[in-house]
Amino acid sequence: MAPILKISGLSKVYDSGFTALKSVDLEIDKGEIFALLGPNGAGKTTLISIICGLVSPSGGTVVADGHDVIRDYRAARAMIGLVPQELTTDSFETVWATVSFSRGLFGKPKNPAHIEKVLKALSLYDKRDSKVMTLSGGMKRRVLIAKALAHEPEILFLDEPTAGVDVELRRDMWNVVRELRDGGVTIILTTHYIEEAEEMADRVGIINKGELMLVEDKAELMRKLGRKQLRLTLHEPLGALPEALADHGLELGKDGTEIVYTYDSQGERTGITTLLSDLSQNGIRFKDLDTSQSTLEEIFVNLVRNQQ
Amino acid sequence: MNFHAVRAIYVYEMARAFRTLLQSVVSPVISTSLYFVVFGAAIGSRIDEINGVSYGAFIVPGLIMLSLLTQSLTNASFGIYFPKFVGTIYEVLSAPVSFIEVVIAYVGAAATKSIILGLIILGTASLFVPLRIEHPFVMLTFLVLTALTFSLFGFIIGIWADSFEKLQLVPLLIITPLTFLGGSFYSIDMLPPFWRTATLFNPVVYLVSGFRWSFYGVSDVSVWISLAMTGLFLAICLTAIWWIFHTGWRLKS
Numbered sequence: 001m002a003p004i005l006k007i008s009g010l011s012k013v014y015d016s017g018f019t020a021l022k023s024v025d026l027e028i029d030k031g032e033i034f035a036l037l038g039p040n041g042a043g044k045t046t047l048i049s050i051i052c053g054l055v056s057p058s059g060g061t062v063v064a065d066g067h068d069v070i071r072d073y074r075a076a077r078a079m080i081g082l083v084p085q086e087l088t089t090d091s092f093e094t095v096w097a098t099v100s101f102s103r104g105l106f107g108k109p110k111n112p113a114h115i116e117k118v119l120k121a122l123s124l125y126d127k128r129d130s131k132v133m134t135l136s137g138g139m140k141r142r143v144l145i146a147k148a149l150a151h152e153p154e155i156l157f158l159d160e161p162t163a164g165v166d167v168e169l170r171r172d173m174w175n176v177v178r179e180l181r182d183g184g185v186t187i188i189l190t191t192h193y194i195e196e197a198e199e200m201a202d203r204v205g206i207i208n209k210g211e212l213m214l215v216e217d218k219a220e221l222m223r224k225l226g227r228k229q230l231r232l233t234l235h236e237p238l239g240a241l242p243e244a245l246a247d248h249g250l251e252l253g254k255d256g257t258e259i260v261y262t263y264d265s266q267g268e269r270t271g272i273t274t275l276l277s278d279l280s281q282n283g284i285r286f287k288d289l290d291t292s293q294s295t296l297e298e299i300f301v302n303l304v305r306n307q308q
Numbered sequence: 309m310n311f312h313a314v315r316a317i318y319v320y321e322m323a324r325a326f327r328t329l330l331q332s333v334v335s336p337v338i339s340t341s342l343y344f345v346v347f348g349a350a351i352g353s354r355i356d357e358i359n360g361v362s363y364g365a366f367i368v369p370g371l372i373m374l375s376l377l378t379q380s381l382t383n384a385s386f387g388i389y390f391p392k393f394v395g396t397i398y399e400v401l402s403a404p405v406s407f408i409e410v411v412i413a414y415v416g417a418a419a420t421k422s423i424i425l426g427l428i429i430l431g432t433a434s435l436f437v438p439l440r441i442e443h444p445f446v447m448l449t450f451l452v453l454t455a456l457t458f459s460l461f462g463f464i465i466g467i468w469a470d471s472f473e474k475l476q477l478v479p480l481l482i483i484t485p486l487t488f489l490g491g492s493f494y495s496i497d498m499l500p501p502f503w504r505t506a507t508l509f510n511p512v513v514y515l516v517s518g519f520r521w522s523f524y525g526v527s528d529v530s531v532w533i534s535l536a537m538t539g540l541f542l543a544i545c546l547t548a549i550w551w552i553f554h555t556g557w558r559l560k561s
Contacts, residue, residue, distance in 0.1 A: 052402040074310070077404040088395030092327060104316025105403045147399065 003027035004186050005051070005155060010060035012046050012210075020046040022210045023060065028155075028188060033181050035201035035218075036190045037300060043210040044190035045085060048157050052082045064155060078107055081153030085160045085190075087140045091133035095124055098132060099146045106151030118149045122176060138169040145176065156180060158189040162196060174200055194300055198222075208304050222293065230261040230272060232279070233288040242282045248275050259286075313405040314413045321387055321417030332383070333425060336375045340429045343371055344436040347493060358495050359526040364437040369520040370492025371433065376426045376451065377458050377487055377512070381479045384418035384462030389475050392466070407553045411463060418459035419452070426451050440523065446531070447522035453538045454515055460545035467552060486512045496528045511541060 005028040012021040020043045028034050036044050049055035051062050051069060062069040067076035090098050099115055119125040122142040127135060132143055141161065148156060158177065162170040177200060181187055191197055197204050198218070205215040214221070237256035248271065251260045259279075263270045279286070325332045348364035355363040391397040400410060433439060441447055469475040490512030496504050507513055508529070518534025521527035527534065 052398075054398055054401050074404040074406075077402060080402070082398070082402050084395070084398050086395055088398060090396055091394075092324075097323070101316050101320050102399060104312045104319075105399060105405065107310045107312045107404050109312060 002030075004030040004065050005188075006061075006063045007047075007051070008061050008063075010047070010050060010062060011058050012043075012050060012055065013058045020210050021050075021057075024207075024210075024212045026205060026212060026215060028186060029203075030154075030186055031181065031184060032202040033177065033187045033189070033200055035197035035204045036188065036207055037192070037194065037197045037204055038190070038207035039192055039304065042207045044207055045159055046210075047207070048082070048159050048188070048190060052080060052157060053077055074107075078151065079154045081148035081151065081156045083141075083144045083148045083156070083158045083161060085163060087137060087144065089132045089140050089143055091131070093132055094129050095119065095132060095135075095143055095146070096128040098143065099150050102147040103150035106153075108151045114152065115150060118146050121179065122146050138165055138172075141165060141169075141173070142176075149180075153185065155186045155188065158187065160190055160192070162191070162193065170196075206300060206303055213303055227262055227264055227298075228270075228291050228293055230263065230275075230289065230291050232259040232261070232286040233257060234259065235285045235287050238284070242284075244282055245275075245278055248278065250275075259284075310403075310405050310409055313403060314409050314416075317400070317410065317413035318417045318420075321414060322420065324387070325383075325417075325421050332379075332421060333428060336379060336425055337428060337432055340371050340375060341432060341436070343367070344433065348436055358498075359524070361524050361526065362437065365439060365524070366495075366520075367493055368430070368433045368437060368439060369523050370487075370490075370516045372426050372429050372451075373454065373490075373512070373516050373519055374487045374492055375429055376422050376454055377483055377515075378479055379425050380418055380422040380455050380458035381462040381465065381483055383421050384415055384459040385466035385469065385475055385479075386462075387414050387418055388463055388466035389469055393472075411460075411549055415456065415459045415463050418462060419455040422455045422459065423451055426455070442525045443522040447519065449535075450515070450519045450522060450538065453542060454519075457538065457542040457545055460542070460549060464545065464548050464552065486510050487516075491516045491528055511537065514538065 005026075007024055007026040010021055010024045011019075013019050024043075024047060036047065038044050046055060050057045051064070053069065053073060057070075062076075064076040064079060067073075067079075069076040090101075093101070096115065096119070099119065100110065100112075103111065103115065116125065119128055122145060124139065124142050124146055127139065132140060135143065145158075145161075161177070162173050165173065174196070177187055177189070189196070189200065201218050203215065204218045204221055206213045234257050238252060238259075239256060241250055241252055241259075248261060251262075252258070253260050261272075261275055263272065344364065344367075347367055352363035352367070357363070358366045391400065430439075465475065465478050469477075489507065490510050491507070492512075496507050496513060496517075499507060514529060514534045514537035517528040518531050518538065521531040521534070
């Protein structure tokens with residue numbers, strides 16, 4: 001399938017001399033949810049801002065469904081919607097007016113039925129005549145999403161959609177995003193909540209210091225980089241690990257009542273069988289065991305740490 | 309051409325004026341009325357006719373120009389500065405609109421508002437003093453051209469300004485003095501010779517003089533020079549806009 005968005009060699013050096021992006025290449029497939037994950041200042045917002053026309057690139061190209069975002073900006077921007085990170089709304093306008101304004105701004109003729117549909121989908125319809133300034137933060141975030149959807153975009157950018165949003169609302173937001181994807185919209189979201197990427201994304205890109213370090217199918221990523229841990233809860237605490245077990249690279253935890261073995265679940269040999277037989281040979285008995293997969297968070301922290 | 313976008317911005321800007329009716333219409337009308345009370349009635353009654361026009365009537369074109377200039381400037385500069393300030397400009401920047409379309413929409417709305425305001429003040433003035441307009445078509449031409457020119461100027465200021473202070477700077481420090489010294493309240497023939505010449509470097513003199521000619525057929529400088537100068541200011545502002553466009557938006561980093 002041809003990518004709906006193709007980013008090639010995109011770089012950005014701000015006037016201050018700060019390099020925000022270093023030759024980023026990325027392709028986004030139609031209909032997927034792509035999470036761009038990275039710490040603050042990694043270049044996530046700069047990347048989105050260039051694609052949406054808020055920031056001029058220093059080099060490279062972005063092509064949205066065959067339209068270069070600079071040379072052919074009208075066609076490109078007409079198919080892109082942006083929900084910015086900051087809650088920047090027209091305080092004095094009503095919800096209906098501000099969302100209708102967005103539709104016109106993006107070159108679409110009036111269509112009250114569509115506006116109504118968008119507002120209803122975001123549970124904003126009851127608030128349509130309220131001034132934006134009277135709404136709560138979460139509602140304002142929805143207004144921004146409604147504005148971005150008013151012109152029926154095919155690609156939607158959500159820059160930190162759940163920053164500063166409470167847990168319940170975050171769940172709501174995730175549902176909204178899933179529904180949009182089911183409706184055929186390609187979604188690119190940035191986040192520094194790993195939980196969010198893990199929950200939502202089909203693919204994950206990890207960006208740090210302006211470099212796209214990795215782009216991977218989420219499940220694949222977690223499988224590939226995912227290390228598993230085997231935890232053995234011991235009957236009797238150990239003061240130290242016996243010499244004979246030194247080769248296994250074990251860690252002793254919880255005051256000697258727990259042995260932690262980290263292994264690669266994708267490896268040819270996980271070494272579990274040998275470990276267990278070595279344990280019994282040394283007379284170490286355990287009363288419980290469990291294994292756990294590392295989370296995206298741990299993967300992420302490892303990647304970022306390795307880069308430094 | 310993205311007509312829907314131009315219309316959306318234009319309608320939005322006009323709606324903003326209606327929302328702030330007190331500030332955008334009532335307050336200029338009140339201040340103009342005060343000028344009439346003070347200069348027209350209280351002081352004007354002691355001043356002789358100027359070129360056969362009573363003083364109260366003489367100052368009407370100048371007062372309209374005064375409001376037209378300041379309102380065009382503040383309206384247009386605020387219109388583009390405020391979205392920059394609160395951040396909603398992101399939407400305009402990310403929309404499929406060209407810079408020229410943005411200029412047409414914002415400047416068009418600002419100019420429309422000040423033209424309406426100019427006509428309201430004209431109506432208010434007619435309640436205080438007997439008015440006659442000898443060349444209505446020329447009057448409207450001056451009204452429209454001046455509103456457009458100074459709305460463009462205001463738009464440029466709004467793009468340039470990065471603080472509210474800078475936004476106020478030009479109207480306060482340049483436009484108000486130039487307007488007051490531009491023959492709104494007097495004929496430049498009343499000035500000593502040196503200042504009469506110096507005044508000719510004040511662009512507002514040409515606007516006021518030409519505008520007054522359209523009312524009473526009398527002017528400080530030839531109406532053609534006034535028209536030419538108005539055209540020149542418009543050309544300067546258009547060039548500045550063109551230059552901003554070609555050197556990037558000044559809104560993007």
